[in-house]
Amino acid sequence: MNIILNHSSMIPIYEQLMEQIRNGIISGELHPGDPLPSVRGLAGQLRISALTVKKSYDRLEQEGFVSTIHGKGTYVSQSSRQLAVEANRQAVERDFSAAIQRARQSGLSDEEILTLIHILLEE
Amino acid sequence: MNIILNHSSMIPIYEQLMEQIRNGIISGELHPGDPLPSVRGLAGQLRISALTVKKSYDRLEQEGFVSTIHGKGTYVSQSSRQLAVEANRQAVERDFSAAIQRARQSGLSDEEILTLIHILLEE
């Protein structure tokens, strides 16, 4: 599982990490039962604080994607794929919804929005 | 010019203010030469700190949308509309671009994306 972080992005590192793990689950790269890298190991590899990795794992656990066994490690949950797909669908929908709202507020018509989308999809 | 702020949003108040003033310029509600409300006046009306309004005006000035005359007030710049339209076009494009990238990373096809957009536009 290859993880790439953008330190200058406005998106917090712990969110970037969460999203890439979720995407790994959706794409099938991570299966239910698979172990996640150890907190310290991943922190060392990514050159970030272990607390940041821990924060991501904690949130993923709260959301039901993984579960942590004290003293052993963190593992992908059984129901994770279904959850991940659903979470992603909502995130994507929310993003587009916000973008559409902004576009309309600035005076773009639905037709113009569709034209823009087509152009962007073809790039 | 009617301004609505969302105090519980994660978007800073000064950015919400900036965007609504920019939109006012784009929509033609604010013309070059028009005075903006006084810092203290607007702060009182919106029930926020004068410093927050000032921060918005300062950034808008740095971006070239308005210019301030000490002791007189803040005014919409001559070149503001052109700048605002362009800035907005970029922001909207950036938003859609990011949303499309995220949708693809989570496995959606272009066709599925277009279907989603159509649904969201009709809501």
Added chain:
Amino acid sequence: MNIILNHSSMIPIYEQLMEQIRNGIISGELHPGDPLPSVRGLAGQLRISALTVKKSYDRLEQEGFVSTIHGKGTYVSQSSRQLAVEANRQAVERDFSAAIQRARQSGLSDEEILTLIHILLEE
């Protein structure tokens, strides 16, 4: 006496006015005994507040360049030319002194400063 104000300059209007009147005295355009325009007349002509013109005249009087006779008007003082020349010499010296200090702080040598001056003088 032709006065030109720059409203977008960082230099206060009352200072711009003062300097141009002082320069008028130095150049011989204004002689001792000559009347200055009335406060209200000049304010109307320049489209600025009468209080701003009054502030300039007041300061010029404090500095000895003009004297005001209540109910009559403001007149160029007898000793004004000598004062104006001296004030200007100090202002110019202060400006150059500050510019030199800044240039040195940023690492320019005296030689480089002189080269720059020569270039600027020839433009």
Added chain:
Amino acid sequence: MNIILNHSSMIPIYEQLMEQIRNGIISGELHPGDPLPSVRGLAGQLRISALTVKKSYDRLEQEGFVSTIHGKGTYVSQSSRQLAVEANRQAVERDFSAAIQRARQSGLSDEEILTLIHILLEE
């Protein structure tokens, strides 16, 4: 990096701070990648408000000299030196240009200006 502030100067504290940091970059005392002092730390050391330091850092970031990473700190940008040298060249040139214009308006000849510069440089 030794910073000296003049609280009675007409130049705002945040501008004095900005200029001294820029000069630190030019002189090579601050290198790309170097961390700036923390906002609160520097504020405490200089006995000024943290907001004032923050304002300086914000503007330096907008101008491209530094970049801030949330929760980590503020760092000197890669392209900072080039920017700083150029910004400074412009500032020095602007200062001298304004001083020369003023000197000429008050009747000094180019020769007299050069004599004055030589005297000031030797002080």
Added chain:
DNA sequence: GTGGTCTAGACCACT
């Protein structure tokens, strides 16, 4: 009246 700066302190998010 206007904007320009500064303060002291609060609360939150990120590492």
Added chain:
DNA sequence: GTGGTCTAGACCACC
């Protein structure tokens, strides 16, 4: 610990 935002209020300069 770090930066990010916001507040309430002060004092000053300019119009």
